[in-house]
Amino acid sequence: MRDWQDLHALLNRIDRRGYKSYKDLEGTYRREDFVLNIDHVQSDPFASLSRVRVSVSQTKAGFPPELFSTQVRRIALCDSLVRLFSEQIRRHARGHRGTGHSGLIVIDRCGQEVLNRNAVRLNESSVEARFGIGLPAAGRTVLSQEALAMLCEEIPTIVTGSLFYNNLDADAVLRHVETVEDQEILRSQLKEKKLVSFLADSSVLPRASGVDDRPLHTAEVVSLKTPSSLEVELHCPNRGAVRGLGIPEGVTLIVGGGFHGKSTLLRAIEQGVYNHIPGDGREYVVSCPNALKVRAEEGRSVCQVDISPFIGPLPQGKDTRSFSTENASGSTSQAAGIMEGIEAGAEVLLMDEDTSATNFMIRDHRMQQLVAKEKEPITPFLDKVRLLFEDHGISTVLVMGGSGDYFEVADTVIMMDEFVPQDVTSQAREIARNTAVQRRPEGGGSFGKIPNRFPDPTSLSPGKGRRQVVVEAREVLTLQFGGESVDLKALEQLVSPSQTRAIGRFLVYATRNHWNRGCSLREALELTRKEIAEEGLDLLSPFATGDLAEPRPLEVAATLNRMRGVRMR
Numbered sequence: 001m002r003d004w005q006d007l008h009a010l011l012n013r014i015d016r017r018g019y020k021s022y023k024d025l026e027g028t029y030r031r032e033d034f035v036l037n038i039d040h041v042q043s044d045p046f047a048s049l050s051r052v053r054v055s056v057s058q059t060k061a062g063f064p065p066e067l068f069s070t071q072v073r074r075i076a077l078c079d080s081l082v083r084l085f086s087e088q089i090r091r092h093a094r095g096h097r098g099t100g101h102s103g104l105i106v107i108d109r110c111g112q113e114v115l116n117r118n119a120v121r122l123n124e125s126s127v128e129a130r131f132g133i134g135l136p137a138a139g140r141t142v143l144s145q146e147a148l149a150m151l152c153e154e155i156p157t158i159v160t161g162s163l164f165y166n167n168l169d170a171d172a173v174l175r176h177v178e179t180v181e182d183q184e185i186l187r188s189q190l191k192e193k194k195l196v197s198f199l200a201d202s203s204v205l206p207r208a209s210g211v212d213d214r215p216l217h218t219a220e221v222v223s224l225k226t227p228s229s230l231e232v233e234l235h236c237p238n239r240g241a242v243r244g245l246g247i248p249e250g251v252t253l254i255v256g257g258g259f260h261g262k263s264t265l266l267r268a269i270e271q272g273v274y275n276h277i278p279g280d281g282r283e284y285v286v287s288c289p290n291a292l293k294v295r296a297e298e299g300r301s302v303c304q305v306d307i308s309p310f311i312g313p314l315p316q317g318k319d320t321r322s323f324s325t326e327n328a329s330g331s332t333s334q335a336a337g338i339m340e341g342i343e344a345g346a347e348v349l350l351m352d353e354d355t356s357a358t359n360f361m362i363r364d365h366r367m368q369q370l371v372a373k374e375k376e377p378i379t380p381f382l383d384k385v386r387l388l389f390e391d392h393g394i395s396t397v398l399v400m401g402g403s404g405d406y407f408e409v410a411d412t413v414i415m416m417d418e419f420v421p422q423d424v425t426s427q428a429r430e431i432a433r434n435t436a437v438q439r440r441p442e443g444g445g446s447f448g449k450i451p452n453r454f455p456d457p458t459s460l461s462p463g464k465g466r467r468q469v470v471v472e473a474r475e476v477l478t479l480q481f482g483g484e485s486v487d488l489k490a491l492e493q494l495v496s497p498s499q500t501r502a503i504g505r506f507l508v509y510a511t512r513n514h515w516n517r518g519c520s521l522r523e524a525l526e527l528t529r530k531e532i533a534e535e536g537l538d539l540l541s542p543f544a545t546g547d548l549a550e551p552r553p554l555e556v557a558a559t560l561n562r563m564r565g566v567r568m569r
């Protein structure tokens with residue numbers, strides 16, 4: 001370990017030299033208040049950032065043990081420290097100076113969700129922040145004075161303002177931790193209460209805009225009001241009793257006129273798989289952790305999926321018990337999405353008519369008369385949604401403003417009326433009773449088999465050119481995995497590029513540790529998830545990075561299922 005003075009001396013020595021001299025900085029430097037690790041220095045100012053870590057011992061950082069006494073508290077505390085660190089960067093780093101990324105200091109970006117990230121790690125002995133810096137250059141020439149300002153002034157100020165408990169707003173940190181803990185505990189009660197989702201009264205569901213996930217704050221916001229017949233009361237340790245809308249297990253329909261808030265309600269349920277920060281408006285909106293949004297996705301590839309519960313033999317005798325295509329249709333993609341989701345462990349399906357294939361959702365009496373069942377390979381979801389619950393315990397929440405055929409199969413019908421949910425279950429039942437159904441049920445008396453596939457590890461190669469592992473994610477919905485760019489635009493519950501990156505790493509890890517010895521797709525997901533819970537996200541990466549956030553196994557599987565090179569055994 002080197003002394004802090006060594007850093008000054010080194011920087012002064014390499015001033016005005018070529019950029020590669022920055023490599024000499026790699027190493028560990030001790031100050032009185034923290035230790036700086038310069039782990040990896042890029043040899044070019046245009047390359048991605050150089051990786052550094054700062055670590056403060058708990059004797060100096062002083063975080064009270066009760067703030068990280070459980071896994072969820074620790075995740076919440078680390079999440080709040082990433083945000084505070086980021087805020088300090090915004091305030092104290094001068095930012096871009098020189099060529100390429102010169103002057104940048106960047107830590108993992110946080111949105112409205114509280115995720116398990118490795119940008120800040122904390123335990124009984126220390127707290128560590130991991131971030132990237134762009135060592136400054138003019139052209140490719142080292143600018144030591146600028147580097148000194150970053151490393152010896154800006155970074156110490158940022159660290160002082162974010163990693164020492166005494167310098168923080170203790171109430172805000174505690175509120176962050178307690179709010180997250182409450183959500184986790186609310187979510188854990190759903191199953192015993194036979195609910196798939198819970199949305200507290202007064203929650204703010206709409207977002208600022210289609211591209212801004214912060215809460216909508218205008219005079220027109222209608223906060224959530226629960227109809228008394230669907231009201232439930234849950235308890236959480238910090239806030240106490242919370243009342244709100246309970247969405248029961250089974251089949252739930254969300255109906256209502258256009259623009260009355262149907263999709264917004266479903267979107268809140270989708271995102272309820274995550275915990276949210278205080279002030280988000282959805283702090284007490286929680287859903288079953290394995291609730292999966294499924295949509296139609298024309299053009300995607302499908303690899304050996306049994307979609308026969310929904311789609312019978314196709315024209316030209318194509319077998320749908322092991323269905324593959326490079327170019328799925330709306331209906332086959334939605335069928336595959338459901339079957340793959342169930343294979344990976346989905347317990348609740350969420351679907352919106354806005355993003356569903358009509359011929360997959362419904363097939364009415366008139367169409368049954370015109371096109372004989374023998375000529376229509378599709379059994380609509382309508383005929384399977386109850387069986388899915390009865391045979392396999394999988395619930396569905398469906399936005400369906402356009403067809404009353406679903407009244408027959410729904411346990412609960414919620415109508416959105418000017419953004420206010422109403423329980424219209426009994427009216428819908430009555431309408432169903434009074435208007436004779438001439439429609440014939442299709443698709444038989446059972447749901448059908450759930451797939452259980454075995455990925456071929458040789459088809460999952462992350463290498464590209466001379467590099468053994470290429471896993472990159474510049475944006476949330478595209479993963480670069482080896483030579484392939486995987487399109488994830490249909491994964492509406494992915495929220496951070498750090499999750500996407502972790503998915504790539506997860507796939508590499510599961511291939512090398514589980515699929516290589518013949519595990520099923522599902523088994524490897526479950527094993528890897530457990531290993532991450534025990535050892536942390538660093539398990540996925542060969543060196544210390546701060547750019548990973550934990551994905552759900554459901555999104556890992558969904559990514560694998562969209563890789564065009566993948567094969568099953």
Ligand code: ADP
Nearest residue numbers: 206220221222257258259260261262263264419
């Ligand atoms: P639908 O799916 O019924 O057509 P949306 O959920 O898309 O309707 O909502 C329509 C619009 O109303 C969106 O712009 C949305 O942001 C806004 N909105 C949704 N819920 C609320 C609410 N509770 N208060 C105010 N505006 C809302």
Ligand code: MG
Nearest residue numbers: 262263264354
């Ligand atoms: Mg809609």
